Amino acid sequence: MSQQRSAEPSPFSPGYGRAPLVFGGHAEELAELTAVFETLDFGENQTVLLSGLRGSGKTSMLAKIQDHARDSGWLVISDDASAGLMERVMETTIPGLMSEVSVDARRRLTGLGIWKFSAQWEYIDRHREIKPLLRRDLVALSEELSHSGSPAGILITIDEVSSGKTRLRELARFALELSHAIGEGANLMVVFAGIRVNLEALVNEEHTTFLRRSRDLDFRRLTPAETRFVLEESIRIGGKAIDEDALTSLVSVSQGYPYLVQLAGDYAWRNSESKSSITLSDAQAAHGKAIAAVERRVISRVYQDLSEVDQQFIAAMAVDDGPSRVSDIVRRLEVSDQYVQVYKKRLIESGYVQTDGRGLVTFSLPYLRDYVRSLTADDLGTGATDDWDHFPPLSPQAG
Ligand SMILES: Nc1ncnc2c1ncn2[C@@H]1O[C@H](COP(=O)(O)OP(=O)(O)OP(=O)(O)O)[C@@H](O)[C@H]1O
Ligand SMILES: [Mg+2]
Structure with a gap:
């Protein structure tokens, strides 16, 4: 028989939000989080902040957690922190979840008068006499789930937390409802995912201080x-x-x-x-x-996620072939040592940069240096070259 065979489809899935066939690492964290779905013993896992640079696997992790939650009979609310979040969750997602609970549960829930459904269980609207509040929906649902044969709760994952002012305010209002629901005893696990500075901005909003007690998961590289x-x-x-x-x-x-x-x-x-x-x-x-x-x-x-000053800091680092001396960065940026220390600390906390001992800093993200060099080759004269170097542009006067 011939060795020849048709090419098999690739098992790899490069792309944003495309769950990998084989999910590497994070086994311990995943085990700890998913144990809660069985035990309802939340410990420090009631609210979770999942940070990490782009492409580090945050969305894939959320998908994993959601799968486990559903397998344990939990209801899952997953959305992005984009405009209209509260309305989407209350008008579409939660009514949609009604089809996932038993007929008896549905009957009891609608008996509360929070929602109005047709005889075919099509969602009609909100009952008018009760002010619609997300916390009420969640408490009611959670109570129902906790009375079922195998007690369960509700997982809420919000991806793509961004730091725009109006977005943050809206998200903080959403978070406040969650904190009230938790306070009233609802079995909720809440996971917010985004890059670190944006999560920090969220935690610093009014009404979201309860998030300071969150479990922090920071995704870096796999081993x-x-x-x-x-x-x-x-x-x-x-x-x-x-x-x-x-x-x-x-x-x-x-x-x-x-x-x-x-x-x-x-x-x-x-x-x-x-x-x-x-x-x-x-x-x-x-x-x-x-x-x-x-x-x-x-x-x-x-690179675009970085503030302008952060970008300048990174560019000043990219001049070096290896780790950079902080004193060199101070000199290149022509700013004070103190100023550089503040930005250094921030970049380290966000995971872009790591210390290399003895006041040296280096890129933690592979190939960020090369990328920055390709952008700033002209400004910094780093000698980054490509094939076009053999064909310098002609000035208009030439020829
Ligand atoms: N643990 C993992 N093991 C193997 N591959 C992974 C893992 N996590 C993510 N990937 C792969 O990495 C790529 C990026 O994953 P993902 O979209 O989850 O990242 P992200 O952190 O959400 O990025 P962004 O911040 O841009 O939203 C995808 O191709 C995904 O299949
Ligand atoms: Mg993502």
Whole structure:
């Protein structure tokens, strides 16, 4: 029989919000959170703030938690922190959840007079005599769930927390309703996800101080062992094998950055076409493509998330080939040492930068340096080159 076979579909899923076939790392946190769905013993897991840079796997984690919650009979409300959140949840999501509870439960719930449904259980509107409040809906639903055979609760996940002023105010109002519902004993687990500065802005809003007691999950990179597992296991499930040197090479290029793990795996897989095994040359062919794609799709957005001053700080770091001395950054930015320390601290807390001991700072995100250099090559004269360097632009007067 011939070795030839048609190319199998790639088991990798590079893209925002595309759940990976193999979810690497975070096993402990996931186990702790999902245990609550069985025990209803919330401990420190009643509210969770999930932070991490773009492409670090926040949305994928939320999807994982939601799957576990549903498996345990919990109701799930998942949405983005975009305009109209409260209305969407109260007018669409919660009435929609009615189809997930038993007929008896539905009858009892509508008996409370909070919602009006047709004989076919089509949601009509809100009962007029009672002021519609999200906390009331949640308390009623939670109470019903806690009386069922296997007590359950409600998981609420809000992704893409952003820091616009009106957005934050609206989100804070939403959060306040959640805190009241929790205060009245509703079994809620609440997870907010976003980049760190935006979550901090949310916590600093009026009425959201209860979020200070949240469990903090900060997603950085996967470890080399976790990265290896994701690559190898995805490839195995996809129906191929990978040579040891090729695997090592893909681990190196991806640097444990989830989005890049998927991109590198995907390019290597595609390069191997109909072969049954991925070789070093496939992995090498993936290098350049994967890095270019991650810079275009992810790193550029990571960079845009930074404030102008943060960007200047990063640019001043990118001058160096390795870790930067803080004193050099002070000099390059022509600002005070104190000023630089404030921004350094912020960037470290947000996960963009890490200390390298003895006052040195370095990029924690692979390839951010190269990206910044490509943007600022002219300003900084860093000598970043590309093929166009052989074809300098002509001035209008020339020729
Ligand atoms: N734990 C993981 N193991 C393997 N791959 C992962 C993991 N988490 C996420 N990925 C992959 O990384 C990519 C980005 O994931 P995701 O969209 O969840 O990131 P994010 O943090 O939500 O990004 P953003 O901030 O832009 O919304 C996807 O291709 C996803 O399949
Ligand atoms: Mg996301």
